């Protein structure tokens with residue numbers, strides 16, 4: 001996108017190609033291009049088309065940001081439930097989040113709510129050790145809701161600032177597994193009305209249009225309060241995030257860009273928009 | 279649904295003798311949307327539709343079916359052809375033990391697939407060895423050990439510093455214990471990580487696998503061509519595995535992977551349980567992609 005180009009049909013076609021190749025999807029691409037045309041009319045050529053497109057993308061993401069207010073920010077422990085389909089990076093993200101809050105001198109406790117997958121508890125245990133966090137767990141095969149509840153009780157008793165709960169990866173097409181997730185949330189709510197304070201849906205940046213279906217179905221079972229986009233250190237652009245953000249009106253909280261403890265950043269819409277078009 | 283979409287476009291074809299270029303072109307625009315919604319890569323979809331266009335133009339409108347159905351049959355047949363044959367045959371080495379190396383991006387389902395493959399081959403009378411060559415992910419080796427134990431397959435795990443060395447040690451172990459084939463579970467990695475891609479190349483050079491299997495998540499979107507092409511350019515993998523097909527992702531990645539590597543999709547993974555492994559059926563995949 002050389003500087004000085006006009007927003008003509010040729011440029012729009014090129015932008016359409018870039019967006020579609022970044023998993024933005026048809027509907028959202030049409031929406032973005034239509035908003036770009038409106039923005040261009042108002043702008044009257046003062047701004048470069050690429051910069052204008054970045055602003056349009058960032059503002060679409062900003063709408064979801066504005067729609068949410070942080071819930072009960074002062075309550076302790078703040079319960080963060082981490083959910084998503086298999087293999088997206090939930091357990092690793094929890095390790096990174098634990099580190100993130102520990103760096104802010106917060107007391108963080110983890111709870112091994114994935115009682116199903118082989119070595120899931122062992123995997124989280126290693127992250128707990130790496131971040132200096134206590135972890136509540138039970139046996140492989142134990143009831144997930146019961147373990148998360150125990151974790152909550154423990155976190156309350158020990159005056160934790162954060163309780164981060166890992167859950168098993170699950171496909172949204174499995175109604176029994178979605179029911180299990182509802183039960184986990186219900187059990188937390190019974191202990192305290194405001195819990196879980198955060199429900200983070202972890203999305204793999206390589207995910208295509210199915211990401212939107214995932215988000216819709218997960219939020220039906222248990223209201224999602226934030227998104228985490230992982231594996232953005234690869235070549236995938238994570239464009240499906242735009243459709244999800246727009247449809248669910250939910251903000252993107254963090255991005256994961258690697259497999260290490262420090263590879264987590266607070267989401268920045270401008271950076272994301274630049275990466276999408278780059 | 280595709281038939282309804284194309285029916286609208288072709289309604290005007292009633293009474294015309296041939297499928298004209300303009301009519302086909304308009305219909306294929308709708309098909310392109312369907313393909314993109316199914317996560318088929320943009321360029322792959324474009325090339326695919328160009329071939330369909332070639333096959334469809336000039337065909338006589340058959341009286342017994344609607345023009346839309348005629349075009350859909352061409353699209354379906356072309357896709358089945360592109361997705362390849364139904365052979366899940368795994369090559370065997372002339373000098374045992376046979377090595378199957380399993381590679382792919384992070385979280386795609388490799389470790390689970392290795393165990394599934396082990397069970398599948400054990401059921402066929404082989405004595406497989408599962409090799410826990412992921413030395414990087416927390417508790418990766420434990421994960422494979424637990425899965426191996428659940429299916430009564432031997433697992434090799436050594437406290438090595440480097441994966442290629444662990445693999446060589448596993449080969450010695452396999453020979454000494456007459457275990458064959460050797461299934462190597464490698465760490466997930468990005469195709470743009472030069473050091474880790476070189477590591478896979480090293481394992482390949484030292485072990486000469488009979489098959490290198492690229493495990494891909496069926497919900498992968500446009501990026502499928504990038505990772506598949508990079509892994510193929512580096513390793514010339516001999517087969518692909520598509521996982522998590524028990525979900526509702528349309529799986530357009532299958533077409534993308536086939537198009538850029540020409541390698542067959544050998545198996546599909548359809549669940550978390552270790553018996554959830556099936557042979558790939560191109561016609562079923564084509565129906566799924568076309569919605």
Ligand SMILES: Nc1nc2c(ncn2[C@@H]2O[C@H](COP(=O)(O)OP(=O)(O)OP(=O)(O)O)[C@@H](O)[C@H]2O)c(=O)[nH]1
Nearest residue numbers: 086087088089090091092169231256257258384385
């Ligand atoms: N490159 C990269 N890899 C990541 C990132 N986040 C997680 N991973 C890797 O992705 C793989 C899966 O991560 P997990 O944390 O086990 O994913 P999960 O969602 O907990 O998986 P299940 O519990 O099995 O559903 C691991 O190899 C991680 O190291 C990321 O931001 N970038």
Ligand SMILES: Nc1nc2c(ncn2[C@@H]2O[C@H](COP(=O)(O)OP(=O)(O)OP(=O)(O)O)[C@@H](O)[C@H]2O)c(=O)[nH]1
Nearest residue numbers: 086087384385386387388389390466522547548549
């Ligand atoms: N529903 C479903 N889940 C699957 C399938 N295959 C694997 N999984 C799940 O996907 C997640 C990731 O599987 P792994 O086998 O750990 O993936 P991996 O490629 O070895 O991951 P890394 O080693 O971190 O790169 C786990 O939760 C598996 O249980 C499948 O076919 N269907």
Ligand SMILES: [Mg+2]
Nearest residue numbers: 090091114120
């Ligand atoms: Mg996990």
Ligand SMILES: [Mg+2]
Nearest residue numbers: 388389412418
């Ligand atoms: Mg693995």
